[in-house]
Amino acid sequence: MNLKGKSFLKLLDFTPEEINYLLDLSAKLKAEKKAGTPHRLCEGKSIALVFEKNSTRTRCAFEVAAADLGMHPTFLDPSASQMGKKESIADTARVLGRMYDAIEYRGFEQTIVETLAAFAGVPVYNGLTNEFHPTQILADFLTIREHCGDLKGKTLVYVGDARYNMGNSLMVGCAKMGMNFIACTNPKYFPDNALIEECEKIAAQTGATLKFTSNTDDVKGADVIYTDVWVSMGEPDGVWKERIEDLTPYRVTSELMEKAGAQCKFMHCLPAFHDLNTTVGKEIYEKFGIDCMEVTDEVFESERSIVFDEAENRMHTIKAVIAATL
Numbered sequence: 137m138n139l140k141g142k143s144f145l146k147l148l149d150f151t152p153e154e155i156n157y158l159l160d161l162s163a164k165l166k167a168e169k170k171a172g173t174p175h176r177l178c179e180g181k182s183i184a185l186v187f188e189k190n191s192t193r194t195r196c197a198f199e200v201a202a203a204d205l206g207m208h209p210t211f212l213d214p215s216a217s218q219m220g221k222k223e224s225i226a227d228t229a230r231v232l233g234r235m236y237d238a239i240e241y242r243g244f245e246q247t248i249v250e251t252l253a254a255f256a257g258v259p260v261y262n263g264l265t266n267e268f269h270p271t272q273i274l275a276d277f278l279t280i281r282e283h284c285g286d287l288k289g290k291t292l293v294y295v296g297d298a299r300y301n302m303g304n305s306l307m308v309g310c311a312k313m314g315m316n317f318i319a320c321t322n323p324k325y326f327p328d329n330a331l332i333e334e335c336e337k338i339a340a341q342t343g344a345t346l347k348f349t350s351n352t353d354d355v356k357g358a359d360v361i362y363t364d365v366w367v368s369m370g371e372p373d374g375v376w377k378e379r380i381e382d383l384t385p386y387r388v389t390s391e392l393m394e395k396a397g398a399q400c401k402f403m404h405c406l407p408a409f410h411d412l413n414t415t416v417g418k419e420i421y422e423k424f425g426i427d428c429m430e431v432t433d434e435v436f437e438s439e440r441s442i443v444f445d446e447a448e449n450r451m452h453t454i455k456a457v458i459a460a461t462l
């Protein structure tokens with residue numbers, strides 16, 4: 137397997153074998169980190185971390201992974217740089233590509249990260265766009281492997297807003313890995329038809345299945361119930377009312393977990409609105425009178441919740457992507 141020089145922009149660009157290779161490498165690097173075995177595989181190299189949206193996990197994962205690999209990271213906040221305002225994405229890519237060995241980008245349209253990759257001349261990694269969040273899926277799949285075993289044949293039910301970066305990427309990932317993907321939500325929030333068609337073609341080759349339903353009884357037998365925030369970064373505050381009305385029936389509650397069965401785990405990419413300990417959570421409570429959104433505090437804090445293993449795995453999997461491509 138040779139992924140040297142390759143960008144990591146979306147899972148559609150990778151074969152199931154390549155994804156498995158990255159997961160195996162992640163597990164190896166994780167075991168080494170736990171054992172205190174150094175793995176400075178990219179000694180002396182440097183990486184630019186460009187964030188046009190906020191982040192806790194992704195930024196920290198890239199910074200810690202880079203340090204463990206012996207690299208130097210630079211964090212760039214575009215509000216304080218020329219990018220996009222005085223300098224085009226293509227020009228920025230060519231400048232960064234002359235100084236850095238790799239570039240991470242988090243921001244808006246997928247076309248931006250694709251343009252960066254086309255012009256940089258070095259590997260570019262997608263740290264989240266509106267359409268896709270591929271490094272998150274590697275962490276999710278490593279976590280599922282750890283808790284549930286082999287990915288093939290496992291059933292992942294995505295509830296909530298399935299037409300944004302997380303729903304899209306999980307559907308692609310499940311199709312690639314021969315899993316059963318179910319989007320269980322209000323039909324307004326099903327993924328885009330063109331992407332569904334592309335995933336159906338992949339599924340036909342891998343043995344995966346895709347299902348789109350609004351009936352919560354369809355969670356029965358799921359290995360994982362997965363959700364994400366109802367309003368994503370960059371979306372206007374004005375959509376909250378409609379989202380709450382449309383998606384409250386698809387909140388992850390203890391009843392929903394019971395319906396799925398005792399084997400079912402709860403996953404969330406985080407951050408999550410499960411209590412009133414956030415500014416936004418409090419504002420929503422004052423406006424709409426709800427004390428949680430996509431998941432109840434009871435489920436979030438339960439034994440079935442594996443969200444913090446998932447968050448930790450962001451670092452091990454991002455490290456594998458960097459090590460494999462440099």
Ligand code: CP
Pocket residue numbers: 190191192193194195264272405406407
């Ligand atoms: N899951 C995730 O991408 O988290 P951050 O927004 O904190 O990076």
Ligand code: NVA
Pocket residue numbers: 264300301302364365367368369405406407
């Ligand atoms: N859908 C969320 C994912 C955050 C990791 C967002 O884009 O804000």
